[in-house]
Amino acid sequence: MAAVTVLEAIRRTLDEAMAADDRVFIIGEDVEAGGVFRATDGLKAKYPERMIDSPLAESSIIGISIGAAHYGLRPIAEIQFADYMHSGFDQLCSEASRWSYRTNGEASLPMVVRTPWGGGVHGGQHHSQSIEAYYTHMPGLKVVAPAFPADYASLLKASIADLNPVLFLEHKRTYRLIKQELEGAPAETRIGHARVTRPGKDLTIIAYGLMLHESLAAAEELANEGLDCMVVDLLTLLPLDRETILESAKATGKVLVVHEDTLTSGLGGEISALIAEHAFEYLDAPIRRLAGPDIPPMPYHHAMESFFMPDRTKIAAAARELAAY
């Protein structure tokens, strides 16, 4: 079986979900024509009644999905770029994330919001951003950010089956960059579970999305220098897999958290605090965060964009410093 891209894994999973359950439908901008990244290519022809082009109004895409999910359908909303998500913030924060809680568990809300996030594509200020920090601050919502095609497939399937609203983050730089054979890939991933993608004994790198791939590349390079790095793929950003995070921190005693989101109030702060609170005695060095600088993300010009984004070189350098502590 040939290796598939992230994009193809998503497209196939959407197709399979729509074939298996006629409650599943897709709503978003340009989805009938296949979407700007072609993630819904070919689905309109197969499921003409269940592909809905929406007006350019993100609050309505999410709010209407809430209503449809409450009715018993399984909407998959596509927000064209994560950067456009925020006009739907109110619908996720004030409504969707509280649906179960405020009905005392009477009402479920089985909906998925898919959106491409992340930089490295010359997307400038409004086609590059990391949005996870805003949305992982909403108990009741689940936030998923895979890295490998097989995980995209299994976590998207799990998100569609979930009874709660799930924000499904797709790193757009990896859409066509990362390929994997789905057969023989690691066992199906469940929401809420992180994975030790690479075992190691000297230090632990925790990452997700594109940064997971950069971290793995850095770990390869460091292995040649005799530094053995564990790499943890978070996969689910809310709720966090505290157990895997703490176990991996305890195993090496040195932790580097990597994300391309800006540093202050980024997810790295939460992970660091978790480790500092619960694994302090196991640490041999201060927890290190490598993240985007605190400037409005992200500048357009290649030189400035590269300056902004963490990459394998910067990760390797940070890991060497941490190992030498």
Added chain:
Amino acid sequence: MTTAKARRPRSRQPIEDYLLSEHQLEEMYYFMLLARRLNERMLALNRQGRAAFVIAGAGQEAAQVGAAMALKRGSDYLVPYYRDLGMNLVLGMTAREAMLNLLGKRDDPNSHGRQMPSHWGNTERRIVNGSSVVATQLLHATGIALAAKMQKDPIVVLTCCGEGGTSKGDFHESLNFAAIHKLPVIFYVQNNGYAISESTAKEMPVPNVADRARGYAMQSAMVDGMDCIAVYQTVRPAVDQARRGGGPYLIEAKCYRLWGHSSDDDDSRYRPKAELEEWIKKDPLTLFRGRVENDGIFPKEDLDEIEHRVDEEVREAVQWALMQPDPTPEDALGFVYREVE
């Protein structure tokens, strides 16, 4: 039901000019009165320090009861806003449940003490829970109507907001989408003249909310929201038409908020006394009673009996609700996620 005297059975035949039966007219008066008396008791409990917060629908009972009676109870959906006590009563909420809700009791079917009072919701009765943010619910109603249309289910969704909510982007996004897809949803705006202290002149440049329908090629109607019979006669055809696939409707009920915005609001700071006095003359309860009594539909004693029955029901509900268990502190932790179907 504590009346000793057996009540005369009510005919279900429509009465000429009313298009409503004796049975329906009695229901109308009963629900309007129940909503008002409950609200009065709620405010009294607030002033006694027994209830932290009250947000009421006094003055809007006709607008609410008349519209809710146009729905098929148990199959049509209501996506209400926080003043809609009257609508909830029509769709099955009891006086006891309304009081559990006020007091945030453990067994309040709306949110079991998680939300402020009057944030209505009941899955079984097809009343959809909402937040305090205005107009967000209009999109949920639109989504329900979309889903029902996709499933070819012959249901109608009625969703409400005040004229204050019509300033929000979600109002526009809802009407736009519902009109594009010809969805079975009624946008029912209860224009009560005020968004807290702001009169309508500060909220919109057009005289009527209904005027905005033109921008969406949507059908619209305006109705005297103090007249329960007129409200029913306006909403019912719109509901029937939507059920037949005729698309959405924007209906504006012109009514009036007789009380302050909430128990925390002093409306004398901004509302002219003369204006309030004019509207009190049009109190929907007085109007309704006067009309059915003058037309000889119900004799005075029948109407007095309904009043007595409602008073008893409210009194009993308060006594009962005060005795019901509160949530435990740890109940706060439950159901953040729903894991089992």
